[in-house]
Amino acid sequence: MDVTYVRDSQFRDLVSAQEANDVIEEVFLHLAQEKVLTRPTVALPLPKSAPLRIKAGADYASGVYGFKSYRGGGRYLVVLYDLDTLDLTAMVEGRQLTELRTGAVSAVGTKYMSREDSTVFGIIGTGREARQQLLSTMLVRDFSQVYCYSRSAENREKFAKDMSERTGLRVLPSESGEECVQDADVVTTITASSEPVLMGSWLREGTHINAVGATSSNQRELDEETIERCGTIAVELKEGAITEVGELIYAAERGKLSWDEVVELKDIVSGLVPGRKSRDEITLNDTVGVGAEDVALAWYAVKKARKSGMSTEFDFEPHYNIRK
Secondary structure, X not given: OEEEEEOHHHHHHXXXXXXXXXXXXXXXXXXXXXXXXXXXXEEEEEOOEEEEEEEEEEEOOOOEEEEEEEEOOOEEEEEEEEOOOOOEEEEEEOHHHHHHHHHHHXXXXXXXXXXXXXXXXXXXXXXXXXXXXHHHHOOOOOOOEEEEEOOOHHXXXXXXXXXXXXXXXXXXXXXXXXXXXOOXXXXXXXXXXXXXXXXXXXXXXXXXXXXXXXXXXXXXXXXXXXXXXXEEEEEXXXXXXXXXXXXXXXXXXXXXXXXXXXXXXXXXXXXXXXXXXXXXOEEEEEOOOXXXXXXXXXXXXXXXXXXXXXXXXXXXXXXXXXXX
């Protein structure tokens, strides 16, 4: 049987940020409709590197299921199977996919949870993935001003220059995290910090937060006051967030948060729960990524690759027959 292989270098030519936003929004709608299934991340400790992590999901509506595997160093691979035949159908290199998917989840959270008239964006973290956060989120809100901050003055100044040129927006480097977010309507944190980089005292009423960088139980980007000040708090999958989202775990252990108050993004996208209760409410979309997002976005790329001839096809014939 033929298996489709999509390389990382091909992925950006196949899937735009707008397409990724649309695919991920549909994932959450389908999750609410039980057309998609996803599970918490499985982590396998390795003696000489970061753990191997596996994110699995099934897209019943599209007829595929699979998983993304990755470890330290950005080695990502999404493996897809056909739901009808159970055969391997495609493999997609996933570094570019992961950046686009992560940006899309923040964009969906911003679309449904921020004020529609939000015009000022603040981002803490100026690394590789921070660029996509801005590119994806600016598609759902009409930003006129962007502030950025990282501990390195050189990095934040480069980010501001590069992204001003790339987006046509006025992107300014900030001297501190507080300066970066104090006037922002939408704030994104995307760092590798294990200690908070965003303090609740810095935030003005009505702010929406996308917390993206803390993806394990021992990482925190938000302090306890930030969590306490938030009204609506959304995660992708509560079952996974309870063991993966460090700042929420930390707050819950200290009695600052009840998991009963946390909602899933699918319920907001489907309209079951409002994205914000009032104009002045501070809202939070705290994300780590789930397998259904990777599977759906990879499958979208595979379909486009097959139509355009951009993929590599190889023959794979297993030495067993599960139909006998």
